[in-house]
Amino acid sequence: MASQHAEMDQVVQKLTDLLGKRCTTAEAVREQHGHDESWHFPSAPDAVCFAQSTEEVSEIVKICAYHKVPIIPFGAGTSLEGHVNAVHGGISIDLNDMNKVLRVGQEDLDCTVQPGVRRKQLNEYLRDTGLFFPIDPGADASIGGMASTRASGTNAVRYGTMRENILCMTVVLPDGRIISTGHRSKKSAAGYDLTKLYIGAEGTLGIITEITLKLYGIPEAISAATVCFPDIEGAIQAVILTIQSGIPVARIELLDEVQVDAINRYSNLELAVKPTLFLEFHGSEAYVKEQAEQVSDICSEFGAEGFEWTTQAEERTRLWQARHDAAYAAIALRNGAQIWATDVCVPISRLSDCILETKQDLEESFLIAPLVGHVGDGNFHLSFVIKKENPEELAEAERLNGRLIDRALAMDGTCTGEHGIGLGKKKYMYREHGEAVDVMATLKHALDPDNIMNPGKIIPDQAAE
Amino acid sequence: MASQHAEMDQVVQKLTDLLGKRCTTAEAVREQHGHDESWHFPSAPDAVCFAQSTEEVSEIVKICAYHKVPIIPFGAGTSLEGHVNAVHGGISIDLNDMNKVLRVGQEDLDCTVQPGVRRKQLNEYLRDTGLFFPIDPGADASIGGMASTRASGTNAVRYGTMRENILCMTVVLPDGRIISTGHRSKKSAAGYDLTKLYIGAEGTLGIITEITLKLYGIPEAISAATVCFPDIEGAIQAVILTIQSGIPVARIELLDEVQVDAINRYSNLELAVKPTLFLEFHGSEAYVKEQAEQVSDICSEFGAEGFEWTTQAEERTRLWQARHDAAYAAIALRNGAQIWATDVCVPISRLSDCILETKQDLEESFLIAPLVGHVGDGNFHLSFVIKKENPEELAEAERLNGRLIDRALAMDGTCTGEHGIGLGKKKYMYREHGEAVDVMATLKHALDPDNIMNPGKIIPDQAAE
Structure with a gap:
């Protein structure tokens, strides 16, 4: 093992003293932790630690901080911009052992989870409570990773993104201190919004070890619909008018004709090969019907054909599975x-x-x-x-x-x-944010002066502090 | 004028060169800018500047930054924790001349305003578009002030707070640089959430000079209701069940019997002197009716009496005016x-x-x-x-x-x-946030190393950097 870091052997020894076999330098494990699901070329960490508690994460961070060695948090590995690649070597902290739902507040419509909990696991866990967590990026991502990338997905149009659905978090700072970013109350005007600062920070400011999420009651009725349009412009005009009309669609997804063709092949569907909207409505029986009818009328105005809707769970699942398999359908082309x-x-x-x-x-x-x-x-x-x-x-x-x-x-x-930005979009940061990138770099430097937290992500190398 | 700042005369001279009569040291103006609507004892600034553009704010800040003189942004002066009091002297920047609605995006349901725009003014301006801005803290506050205190109010339960309703802002940094905190797209995962960092920062990290807000379609139907309960516990249980049931109440306000008695006297109402809920429902005609009926049923379960609802605009306005006058009714006691x-x-x-x-x-x-x-x-x-x-x-x-x-x-x-925190709740910051206060202090020091932006607010004096 030829690390970029002179003291890596000492670091691994200390981490092994702390964690035993849960610190490993085995090549296969390191390789697995050196990439996500993106096209980015992998960079393996020097070692991988499997943490089991906030306190353990804190201890690991303190060891790495002392030796100024990079730390990269690792969840499901489903990110798409090289977020977990260890481009400067260092230690990957795998959080998959921290996969407990710690509490559910039925009256408060909230729950607290460890970062390794997967979104499907959470919804399985919640099923008997009548509650669900809506954010659905497609992949069965970890909640910690979803928080760190400010994930959203198909039903953000109704329920918001991770940004709107986290009440507070526990974070291990770059020096190993443990803080709460806030409390469980729905609102607060007490100081800077640290919760929002850590959402989307991609592990560059600290490591999220607990997350308190908003939950929602499973709707009494859910209906799904598909409708196709002669052209994309019509489809989008229909979407704009739907939203202007205040119809609270739960999902409204566009697939272009290339994607429709791909999923027809992959998922054995027989959709017309045209720009198509997939929709979902949540609410009472009556309200779901009202919404579907309103949207059907709007779509007709823009030349849509074949508006079909269903409240059958099986048909709905088949439809949304096809939508979620869009990427696999694309690969299969x-x-x-x-x-x-x-x-x-x-x-x-x-x-x-x-x-x-x-x-x-x-x-x-x-x-x-x-x-x-x-x-x-x-x-x-x-x-x-x-x-x-x-x-x-x-x-x-x-x-x-x-x-x-x-x-x-x-x-x-x-x-x-x-x-998110990860590795892949760093080069666009100045083009998008101008001097605000320097403000971000100032925040990064203030909180992580030795640049050990997932270095090489978000902040472009040329950024001034 | 005996300032705490040795170079104040020079500062005022430079500001007068820049602004002419729009920089003033007149005592009455200074006194007016030394307090908000709270009980906190006033502290007048050394001078007041009336800025008319982002560039002018930037020039003022540069002058103050050079001389390390405090700067306190001033809007409607309706804050409640001494937010604008010039406890360390310095320059009050009055933003009331920056009161233009700069654009309205009907298709995007958004608008961009200057910070001095008042919320009632904005909704007047929007009336013909069929859109409205929902956040309603009671007072006719400025949008800049509402952003800076993370304001919310009666219909946050449906529409969220300022935190959820600002897409991006223009901010003048403590050194006078001008940045955008983001863009008009509904979502972004591109870097740290500077928009959220400045929402609720109470002018301690910079001065907000433009705000892009989310708007909503004026609902087809609005109904209001009142209902009283034998005890507060019943009222709150009814609220919990209403929210668990996913009924999207637009407002749900509790008044205790002391407050009901006060508004009966002040607003000439004849409400039963019992714990009372004021409610409002937004939606289609049918949906508003459905919601009111569902909530009526829920309230009955908890011993409520006399659930009355109305879609009459006049009656509704009278009711909500009474609710908004709650503070005046209290004073009148x-x-x-x-x-x-x-x-x-x-x-x-x-x-x-x-x-x-x-x-x-x-x-x-x-x-x-x-x-x-x-x-x-x-x-x-x-x-x-x-x-x-x-x-x-x-x-x-x-x-x-x-x-x-x-x-x-x-x-x-x-x-x-x-x-918000302002002066009044600084002493509780450690009790609430623990070491996270030190993280806030680190951010403050990194962005405003000379502590010139509204000093003495939010961050407790004993906070470590």
């Missing part, structure tokens, strides 16, 4: 290919323009990239279907991605709606 | 008295206990203090009716306030749900 997933978010008034110009770009390219969007939020994804060993394809994805981001920024949008 | 307003917020499961123990305290005290609550959020207010020249009354309010806060903190709540 080409033998031996991988996905370079990217996402941007723009004000919804600019969404048509942004998508149409992007599709124009794609038509002129040799790469295929199905498009899906959480269009109620103005957020959409492209999945470049590439072979990453091929430098030409990588360069073309890079070029198209850059153009997509420039376009989104010119429309007062952001270079990522929900995937 | 006693000749020549003032109000010491305080608020706490707890998890709703603890709200009954918190209110009942607080009322027990009040019964044993010689002070009167009506109670109103945004109970859907677990947030309630006391208005101590005092004569602040009387040290015994001040001490008693202080004692009761301290007990209230200890109680809320013991219940995993916060010392303030919506008023």
Whole structure:
């Protein structure tokens, strides 16, 4: 093991004294912790520690802080911008053993979980309570990872993102101190919003070890619908009018005709190969019906055909499973290919323009990239279907991605709606935020002066402190 | 003028060169800018500057930064914890001339305003668009002040607080640089959440000069209701069940019998002198009816009587005006008295206990203090009716306030749900946040090393950096 860090042997020895076999330098484990699900090339950490408590995380951090060795928190490994890659070596803290639901507050509609709890596990756990946690990024991500990347997904249009659904957290600071970022009350005006500072910080300011989440009552009725449009503009105009009308759609997803074709093949569906909206409505029986009828009327105004809706759980599950399998369907378009997933978010008034110009770009390219969007939020994804060993394809994805981001920024949008910055989008930070990046760098330096917390992520190397 | 700052004459000269008569040291103007609507004793600034643009704010800040002179932003002056008092002297920047609505995005349901825009002015401006801005703290506060104190109010239970309703802001940093904290897209995962850091920072990290707000469609139908309960516990149980049932009440306010008696007198109403809920429902005609009926049923389960609801705009306005006049009604209980307003917020499961123990305290005290609550959020207010020249009354309010806060903190709540820290609650910051206060102090010191931005607010004097 040839580490970048002179004192790594000492660090590993101390961590082994603390954790026994739960500190390992086994190559297979290190390799597994050196990458996420993105196209980014892996960088393995020097060692992996499996922590079992907040106090243990604190001890690990103190050892690493003393030796100024990087620490990278690791959850489900489902991130999409190289968030967990150990680009400066160091210690990966695997939090999957911290996977307990610590409490559920039925009256308060909240719960407290450890960071390794997966979102599906949480909803299984909650089932008998009549409550659920709505945030659904597709992957069965860990709650800690979802907090750290400010994740959202299909029903953020109704329930918000992780940003709106965390009440408070326990965080281990870069020097090993343990703080609470707040309390369980629904509101507070008591000082700086540390909770929000740590949501989306991608492990660069500390390690989240407990999360208190908002929960919601499982709706009395849920209905799902699909509807296809002659063109994307019509679909988006229908979305805008739906939201302007205050109809609280729970999900409203756009799939372009390339993506519809891909999921027809992959999931054995027979959807018309046209721009299509997948919708979901939550509420009472009567209210779900009212919403579906209102949206059906709106869609008709914009030339939609075949609005079909169902309250059958089985049919609904099949539909949403197909939506969630969009990325796998994209991969299946080409033998031996991988996905370079990217996402941007723009004000919804600019969404048509942004998508149409992007599709124009794609038509002129040799790469295929199905498009899906959480269009109620103005957020959409492209999945470049590439072979990453091929430098030409990588360069073309890079070029198209850059153009997509420039376009989104010119429309007062952001270079990522929900995937985060990680390694992949650092280079766009100044273009998006200007001097505000220096403010972020100042915060980073103030809280983590030795730059040991997931270094190389979010803050561009050239940022001034 | 005997300033605490040796170079104040030079500063005023430079500011006068920049602003002409819009920089003033007139005593009446200084006095007016030395206090808010709270009981806190005033501290006048050395001078007041009336800024008209972001660039001008930046120039003023640069002058003050060069001489290390404090700067205190001033909006409507309706804050409740001494937020604008110039406790270390310096320059008050009055932002009331920056009162333009800069743009409205009908398709995006958003708008951008200058910080001096008042909330009533904004809703007047928006009327013809069919949109509205819901946050309603009672007072006709400025949007900049509401952002800076993380304000909320009666319909936060449905629409959230300022925290959830600001997309991005323009901020002048303590060195005069101008940044955007983000963009107009509904979501972003691009770096640290600077927007949220500045919301609730009470002007201690910089000055907000533009705010982009979320807007909502004016509901097709609005209905209001009142219902009274034999006891407070029943009222709160009804609120809990209403929220658990997912009924999206737009407002759900509790008034205790002391407050009901006060508003009966002040607003000429004839409500039963019992714990009472004021409610409002937003939605379609059918949905508003459905919600009112569901809530009526729930209230009956907990012994409520006389559930009355109306969709008449006039009756509704009269009711909510009475609710908003609660503080004036409290003042009117006693000749020549003032109000010491305080608020706490707890998890709703603890709200009954918190209110009942607080009322027990009040019964044993010689002070009167009506109670109103945004109970859907677990947030309630006391208005101590005092004569602040009387040290015994001040001490008693202080004692009761301290007990209230200890109680809320013991219940995993916060010392303030919506008023903010200002001067008045600094002493409770460590009790609430522990070492997290030191993290806040680190952030403050990193961004404002000379401590010129509204010094003496939020961060306790003993905080380590």
